[in-house]
């Protein structure tokens with residue numbers, strides 16, 4: 229079964245979309261708020277091999 233992810237194509241970051249997971253739901257809400265106005269889309273896991281996991285903080289360097 230493929231996992232789906234919510235991706236921000238501006239920041240190149242994603243969060244996984246998990247069913248019935250309270251923490252994940254909160255994380256998705258925060259992700260949408262943080263990336264408000266950005267091109268956010270739901271995609272399959274295999275499509276985001278080059279993207280990095282969103283940590284909830286602005287990406288600076290790395």
Ligand SMILES: [Zn+2]
Pocket residue numbers: 236237238239240262263266
């Ligand atoms: Zn973004």
